[in-house]
Amino acid sequence: MQSTSKLSSAPPDRETANYLQVVTSLGILIATAIFLWWGFLFLRDSEGVNQLIIGAFAIVWGVAGVGLLYFGLNRFIESFSDRIRSIFQPFIFVGPAALILTWFLVIPTVRTLYLSFLDSNSVNFVGLENFVSVFTDRQMLTSFRNNLLWMVIGTFSCVSLGLLIAVLADRSRFDRVAKSIIFMPMAISFVGAAVIWRFVYYYSPPGQEQIGLLNAVISVFGAEPQAWISSFQPFNNLFLIVIMVWLQTGFAVVILSAALKGVPDDLLEAGRIDGASEGRIFFRIILPYIQGTLITVTTTILIFSLKIFDVVIAMTGGQYGTEVIATNFYRQFFINRNFGYGSAIAIVLLLAVIPVMVYNLRQLGKQEAF
Amino acid sequence: MAAIAKSSSRKPSTFWINLLLIVICFLWLVPVFGLLVSSFRTREDISSSGWWTIFPHQAWKRTSEIALTRGLPLDQPVEVLPGQRYTDAQLREGVILPDGTQMQWSNRRQRVLAISERQWTANLNFYLTNYDNVLSGRNYRYTLPDGSSQEERGDNLIGAFINTLTVAIPATVIPILIAAFAAYAFAWMRFPLRKIMFAAIIALLVVPLQAAMIPMLRDFTSMQINGTYLAVWLAHTTFGLPLATYLLYNYISQLPRETLEAAFIDGASQWTIFTQLILPLSLPALASFAIFQFLWVWNDYLVALIFLGGGGADMKVMTQRLADMVGTRGQDWHLLTAGAFVTILVPLIVFFSLQRYFVRGLLAGSVKG
Numbered sequence: 001m002q003s004t005s006k007l008s009s010a011p012p013d014r015e016t017a018n019y020l021q022v023v024t025s026l027g028i029l030i031a032t033a034i035f036l037w038w039g040f041l042f043l044r045d046s047e048g049v050n051q052l053i054i055g056a057f058a059i060v061w062g063v064a065g066v067g068l069l070y071f072g073l074n075r076f077i078e079s080f081s082d083r084i085r086s087i088f089q090p091f092i093f094v095g096p097a098a099l100i101l102t103w104f105l106v107i108p109t110v111r112t113l114y115l116s117f118l119d120s121n122s123v124n125f126v127g128l129e130n131f132v133s134v135f136t137d138r139q140m141l142t143s144f145r146n147n148l149l150w151m152v153i154g155t156f157s158c159v160s161l162g163l164l165i166a167v168l169a170d171r172s173r174f175d176r177v178a179k180s181i182i183f184m185p186m187a188i189s190f191v192g193a194a195v196i197w198r199f200v201y202y203y204s205p206p207g208q209e210q211i212g213l214l215n216a217v218i219s220v221f222g223a224e225p226q227a228w229i230s231s232f233q234p235f236n237n238l239f240l241i242v243i244m245v246w247l248q249t250g251f252a253v254v255i256l257s258a259a260l261k262g263v264p265d266d267l268l269e270a271g272r273i274d275g276a277s278e279g280r281i282f283f284r285i286i287l288p289y290i291q292g293t294l295i296t297v298t299t300t301i302l303i304f305s306l307k308i309f310d311v312v313i314a315m316t317g318g319q320y321g322t323e324v325i326a327t328n329f330y331r332q333f334f335i336n337r338n339f340g341y342g343s344a345i346a347i348v349l350l351l352a353v354i355p356v357m358v359y360n361l362r363q364l365g366k367q368e369a370f
Numbered sequence: 371m372a373a374i375a376k377s378s379s380r381k382p383s384t385f386w387i388n389l390l391l392i393v394i395c396f397l398w399l400v401p402v403f404g405l406l407v408s409s410f411r412t413r414e415d416i417s418s419s420g421w422w423t424i425f426p427h428q429a430w431k432r433t434s435e436i437a438l439t440r441g442l443p444l445d446q447p448v449e450v451l452p453g454q455r456y457t458d459a460q461l462r463e464g465v466i467l468p469d470g471t472q473m474q475w476s477n478r479r480q481r482v483l484a485i486s487e488r489q490w491t492a493n494l495n496f497y498l499t500n501y502d503n504v505l506s507g508r509n510y511r512y513t514l515p516d517g518s519s520q521e522e523r524g525d526n527l528i529g530a531f532i533n534t535l536t537v538a539i540p541a542t543v544i545p546i547l548i549a550a551f552a553a554y555a556f557a558w559m560r561f562p563l564r565k566i567m568f569a570a571i572i573a574l575l576v577v578p579l580q581a582a583m584i585p586m587l588r589d590f591t592s593m594q595i596n597g598t599y600l601a602v603w604l605a606h607t608t609f610g611l612p613l614a615t616y617l618l619y620n621y622i623s624q625l626p627r628e629t630l631e632a633a634f635i636d637g638a639s640q641w642t643i644f645t646q647l648i649l650p651l652s653l654p655a656l657a658s659f660a661i662f663q664f665l666w667v668w669n670d671y672l673v674a675l676i677f678l679g680g681g682g683a684d685m686k687v688m689t690q691r692l693a694d695m696v697g698t699r700g701q702d703w704h705l706l707t708a709g710a711f712v713t714i715l716v717p718l719i720v721f722f723s724l725q726r727y728f729v730r731g732l733l734a735g736s737v738k739g
Binding site: 040043044051052054055058059062063066067070071074078087089090091093094096097098100101104105106107108109111112115165168169171172173174177178180181182183184185186187188189190191192194195196197198199200202209210211212213216246251254255258303306307309310313314317326329330333334339342343345346347349350353356357360361364 | 384387388390391394395398399400401402404405408416417418419420421422529532533535536539540543544547548549551552554555556559560561564567568569570571572573574575576577578579580581582583584585586589593594595598599600603604605607608609611612615639640641644665668669670671672675676679689692693696697700703706707709710713714717718720721722725729732733
């Protein structure tokens with residue numbers, strides 16, 4: 001713990017403002033503003049400067065700038081009387097976060113909603129036309145179907161496999177190694193994972209040597225090699241979903257096994273003494289006990305699979321009937337430059353997460369601390 | 371679920387549990403292992419045989435050749451050895467001779483047959499050239515099997531590696547600092563709108579970033595920062611802030627009340643308490659979010675694609691580069707495998723060295739939720 005002598009170097013209680021401190025803190029704030037602006041211009045306009053210098057400067061600029069800003073503002077507010085200080089100080093602490101979130105997340109989301117009622121160049125008001133297209137366009141309908149596959153099959157596989165592995169690991173001496181291995185893909189980017197799995201699914205025409213693992217395995221059993229990710233539509237989506245399961249099951253395992261460890265032993269013991277089978281104990285005691293965690297994991301993976309983008313772009317580019325909502329958003333926004341349509345798709349994504357949002361807020365309301 | 375039922379006899383056998391775990395872990399590791407092995411194999415080997423041929427296996431090995439008369443008609447069975455006639459189709463497929471060797475066309479146009487014997491072999495030609503080619507950005511020359519040579523373009527992943535670091539470090543540090551201040555205020559200060567603001571942060575946790583992207587890009591364009599690192603940092607800071615604030619709040623609000631009260635009684639200001647007490651005490655939470663955010667930014671593709679896409683080709687981060695390679699050189703497995711492994715190396719190192727903190731962060735974010 002810090003020494004108390006350091007802590008007691010605080011300003012004494014004050015009824016009036018300290019005008020010298022007002023001036024110095026204003027000076028700090030002005031200097032900080034100049035520093036931030038100058039750094040901003042340097043970072044914006046510096047071309048051809050060594051990247052390492054830019055990166056190092058950015059770290060110093062960002063951290064020192066933000067730190068100085070807090071320090072200056074805080075010093076400024078502390079130079080006034082205690083009453084004023086206690087009113088405004090909290091806003092200095094939350095202010096920057098609130099400002100950034102409002103400016104770059106809340107207002108843009110509202111603007112996206114507005115844009116979704118305008119045409120492709122955001123000029124004319126077209127009412128619900130974009131939304132009508134979203135729900136009638138063939139490609140969009142395919143992407144809704146695919147997203148549903150991702151959300152239902154992907155999430156179910158991740159959670160149930162995760163639960164299975166967590167239960168197994170709980171009873172094994174190798175639990176830490178096993179969990180590390182299952183968890184490891186979480187560190188891998190989807191683009192990297194796409195390369196890994198393209199190699200697994202790689203197809204060479206029959207008669208040639210198969211260098212893709214899956215085709216080599218089925219060739220051993222005498223089956224014809226298949227182009228897994230371009231044929232069998234719409235079942236080729238399942239081969240993409242496998243990649244998400246591979247990446248995300250570790251997340252479910254880690255969280256569910258922490259929850260399993262929290263199940264009280266005497267509860268399990270009581271069940272065993274009453275003569276319940278292990279299966280009964282699992283379904284009647286363990287599952288209800290970890291229900292809350294199970295819901296959290298499921299919703300997290302559900303939202304994740306709703307927004308799935310990278311893996312589809314990197315595996316198929318959205319071709320062969322594998323497009324999802326996020327790839328369609330990207331296509332409308334960046335390739336077709338149809339801002340109205342793109343915004344409407346983004347709003348559909350937003351609407352889809354609203355139930356989760358409401359659930360989270362209700363959970364927050366139940367917390368006593370708040 | 372069947373496996374759970376299986377293990378739910380009176381005494382779940384540890385053997386079966388471990389066996390099942392080993393099988394699952396094996397399945398999980400095989401794809402990465404295949405990538406790793408392939409990235410060290412020669413360009414020739416990687417496109418002609420599976421990576422598993424590095425393990426000892428039985429394969430046909432050519433021992434001799436038989437040259438037939440050139441221009442020998444193939445529309446009827448040819449007599450290769452005295453008394454043994456084979457059709458063209460058979461020779462294409464390969465025929466097993468009575469002595470166990472295999473006969474197949476080696477060069478059909480020249481009418482040369484190859485005799486192969488079944489032998490134990492392992493394909494152990496490894497080299498580092500693939501890594502050299504994806505990292506250095508130089509052009510490189512290959513000798514093809516027929517003796518001719520071919521020049522190919524390499525890739526410059528070293529540059530992309532530095533770009534990714536340039537994006538990832540500020541995009542990790544800045545949101546943590548801002549979020550720590552906010553989390554402290556939410557946890558230990560009382561002010562109007564506190565509940566509403568915190569509820570807004572909870573709501574923003576799940577807002578898909580696509581919902582803000584179009585107007586955000588427009589703002590960045592009008593600020594003339596689109597396609598610069600500044601835009602990516604701002605975007606990552608924004609998208610990371612809700613989770614950072616929430617995770618740090620969970621931790622900071624659990625700190626022992628007595629410690630803070632003691633400091634207050636000593637007359638310490640909020641600023642002093644925050645910088646001298648809260649920040650040092652929250653280091654584990656700061657570390658776990660830092661790892662979380664670092665991995666997220668490092669592996670991100672969409673944000674970089676949109677906010678850095680307007681920049682030059684030499685500003686691209688590794689995920690963009692790798693995705694470009696997949697798009698343009700999807701068959702060049704010698705480059706793709708090495709490239710992919712370079713991009714996942716840093717996250718894997720971070721992950722395995724700091725796994726404990728990472729897991730703690732995940733648990734703080736999810737189990738409480």
